[in-house]
Amino acid sequence: MSAPGSAITLSIVIPMFNEEAVLPLLVERLRPLADGLRTAYEVVAVDDGSSDATPVLLQRLRRDWPELRVVRLRANSGHQAAISAGLQRARGDFVVTIDADLQDPPEVIAEMLRVAREQGVDVVYGVREDRSTDTAFKRHSAGLFYRAIRRLADIDAPVDAGDYRLMSRATVDAINSLPEHNRVLRFVVPALGFPSASVGYTREVRAAGTSKYPLAKMLRLSVDSVTGFSLTPLRFATWLGLLGGLAALGVLAYAVIARILGHALPGWTSTVVIVAAVGAVQLLALGILGEYVGRMYGAMQARPTYFVAHDSLEGAHPAQPVHPAHPGHGSAENPARRP
Structure with missing residues (x-):
């Protein structure tokens, strides 16, 4: 004692x-x-x-x-x-x-x-x-x-x-x-x-x-752990942006080739799918950036x-x-x- x-x-x-x-x-x-x-x-x-x-x-x-x-x-x-x-x-x-x-x-x-x-x-x-x-x-x-x-x-x-x-x-x-x-x-x-x-x-x-x-607190702990110790999610967002850019170039090339060959371009379905996919990638990237910006904002408030x-x-x-x-x-x- x-x-x-x-x-x-x-x-x-x-x-x-x-x-x-x-x-x-x-x-x-x-x-x-x-x-x-x-x-x-x-x-x-x-x-x-x-x-x-x-x-x-x-x-x-x-x-x-x-x-x-x-x-x-x-x-x-x-x-x-x-x-x-x-x-x-x-x-x-x-x-x-x-x-x-x-x-x-x-x-x-x-x-x-x-x-x-x-x-x-x-x-x-x-x-x-x-x-x-x-x-x-x-x-x-x-x-x-x-x-x-x-x-x-x-x-x-x-x-x-x-x-x-x-x-x-x-x-x-x-x-x-x-x-x-x-x-x-x-x-x-x-x-x-x-x-x-x-x-x-x-x-x-x-x-x-x-x-x-x-479960909610466990998920919050997981997010704090990832954003507090790793920059991988930011790099993941960067790679998603690059892949999205490559996909857009592929769609552009397809459209140009189809135009030259005289084929009709795909209808609204493919357009909606592409727009939705690009929008999802953008929202995901913004969400990841938001987590890091939020941590920076909290640190600045001290x-x-x-x-x-x-x-x-x-x-x-x-x-x-x-x-x-x-x-x-x-x-x-x-x-x-x-x-």
């Missing part, structure tokens, strides 16, 4: 949104494990604007669990933003990020810490070797998603590795210094290229509650991706915007100096 004022060796960051059903089960498994590590630790529970009893339960748990630290965001900001908020405030030499649903077993943390120390790596990924508890659609779509990102962005991201990972202080500091917004951490971390290892585990069923990642309302380590203070010279913070936080 960690004594007040002692150096923190391990920080466990847990984003939470409406987790009242699973929270007692999480504490029942996580606290004995963390205490058994015999190292100074903190558990940073990031309440992502929950509307159920999650904030109340966290405050009750803090009374008997001094290592539990509660960071509450003013509004629901999203899973990745909540993790970023936890990374900004975590103090440990090593930082683990894990979801609250217990699908990723917390018992793997001890193995991650051992591998990081013995092999001297900066990142230890938790890899889901057995995903039989997930639906067939989710398994296949996730595998396709990771392989597509690896090919498009040329990032050596482990397949079936989500946001369950251990990172060194150097890795966390590097992430916190990045200026980008809407970051997808499961690809930001491998993109840094720091020495890494992996630990396999069996993915479990959700212990309680409902999933906070419906709006915080989350606002911290309360940190139990510091007490409650009104959130104040950070200075524009530090866009990498991605948040508006309390002006009090973090320990």
Whole structure:
């Protein structure tokens, strides 16, 4: 256990949104494990604007669990933003990020810490070797998603590795210094290229509650991942334009030859088909460009991706915007100096 004022060796960051059903089960498994590590630790529970009893339960748990630290965001900001908020405030030499649903077993943390120390790596990924508890659609779509990102962005991201990972202080500091917004951490971390290892585990069923990642959010995450790490879609739009131009030249040549030979030109059907095809290509290219322009517009605005309302380590203070010279913070936080 960690004594007040002692150096923190391990920080466990847990984003939470409406987790009242699973929270007692999480504490029942996580606290004995963390205490058994015999190292100074903190558990940073990031309440992502929950509307159920999650904030109340966290405050009750803090009374008997001094290592539990509660960071509450003013509004629901999203899973990745909540993790970023936890990374900004975590103090440990090593930082683990894990979801609250217990699908990723917390018992793997001890193995991650051992591998990081013995092999001297900066990142230890938790890899889901057995995903039989997930639906067939989710398994296949996730595998396709990771392989597509690896090919498009040329990032050596482990397949079936989500946001369950251990990172060194150097890795966390590097992430916190990045200026980008809407970051997808499961690809930001491998993109840094720091020495890494992996630990396999069996993915479990959700212990309680409902999933906070419906299909719409998964699709949004996919778009953010592709547009945030690859220029391939822009090149794809360019190639579509070139192919459309070649097709137009072919139609022009056909029309000229038909005119010379005295044959009648095709009727309105072929014209409609060609116009529709060219219009579809143009709209697709505009849509791809729009995604990138939207990301640039968001980056120029430099709006915080989350606002911290309360940190139990510091007490409650009104959130104040950070200075524009530090866009990498991605948040508006309390002006009090973090320990």
